[in-house]
Amino acid sequence: DGGITQSPKYLFRKEGQNVTLSCEQNLNHDAMYWYRQDPGQGLRLIYYSQIVNDFQKGDIAEGYSVSREKKESFPLTVTSAQKNPTAFYLCASSTPRVGETQYFGPGTRLLVL
Amino acid sequence: QKEVEQNSGPLSVPEGAIASLNCTYSDRVSQSFFWYRQYSGKSPELIMSIYSNGDKEDGRFTAQLNKASQYVSLLIRDSQPSDSATYLCAVLTDSWGKFQFGAGTQVVVTP
Numbered sequence: 001d002g003g004i005t006q007s008p009k010y011l012f013r014k015e016g017q018n019v020t021l022s023c024e025q026n027l028n029h030d031a032m033y034w035y036r037q038d039p040g041q042g043l044r045l046i047y048y049s050q051i052v053n054d055f056q057k058g059d060i061a062e063g064y065s066v067s068r069e070k071k072e073s074f075p076l077t078v079t080s081a082q083k084n085p086t087a088f089y090l091c092a093s094s095t096p097r098v099g100e101t102q103y104f105g106p107g108t109r110l111l112v113l
Numbered sequence: 114q115k116e117v118e119q120n121s122g123p124l125s126v127p128e129g130a131i132a133s134l135n136c137t138y139s140d141r142v143s144q145s146f147f148w149y150r151q152y153s154g155k156s157p158e159l160i161m162s163i164y165s166n167g168d169k170e171d172g173r174f175t176a177q178l179n180k181a182s183q184y185v186s187l188l189i190r191d192s193q194p195s196d197s198a199t200y201l202c203a204v205l206t207d208s209w210g211k212f213q214f215g216a217g218t219q220v221v222v223t224p
């Protein structure tokens with residue numbers, strides 16, 4: 001059963017804490033992405049990666065970090081430097097050819113205690 | 114200047130009527146265009162993709178693309194209450210797979 005999984009579904013962060021959001025895909029897609037969505041807002045790109053061991057900053061990378069050690073996995077760490085982390089985080093993957101679309105995981109909702 | 118723009122809505126549509134959603138984009142070299150539907154609290158799901166000028170129909174959905182005007186639209190015919198959602202327009206802006214999303218148009222189908 002192919003798809004993208006994200007965990008956990010809900011995550012609570014204490015002030016000053018780093019937290020890591022998991023994203024795994026078994027679609028054999030080369031490219032993976034992380035987006036942030038705030039209430040009533042569109043998607044804003046945090047980081048993306050077209051290939052293992054390489055990734056690029058998106059529009060709002062400050063306070064976040066990623067790694068891409070395996071093709072299937074693209075974890076996102078929300079660091080203590082991110083002062084307003086409460087949001088819905090979406091992971092997506094695609095094959096980066098013209099015409100290929102993105103498919104999304106179910107999302108992780110991050111809340112600050 | 115936003116690269117992908119949509120009317121935020123809400124767009125109120127009577128059940129059975131046609132919902133018309135619009136999207137404009139700024140990057141002339143964009144090649145691929147997508148419409149996603151997002152229910153509240155859920156992740157976006159793909160409805161339509163379109164790559165060439167003209168219309169593309171899939172069931173009750175029709176996407177229209179005009180590259181000269183940098184405009185893409187989505188029509189939903191025979192609107193149903195289950196169509197009530199936010200519709201996101203997405204544009205593939207480069208060959209490396211970077212997408213730009215509009216802020217979305219909320220559609221409310223009223224019985």
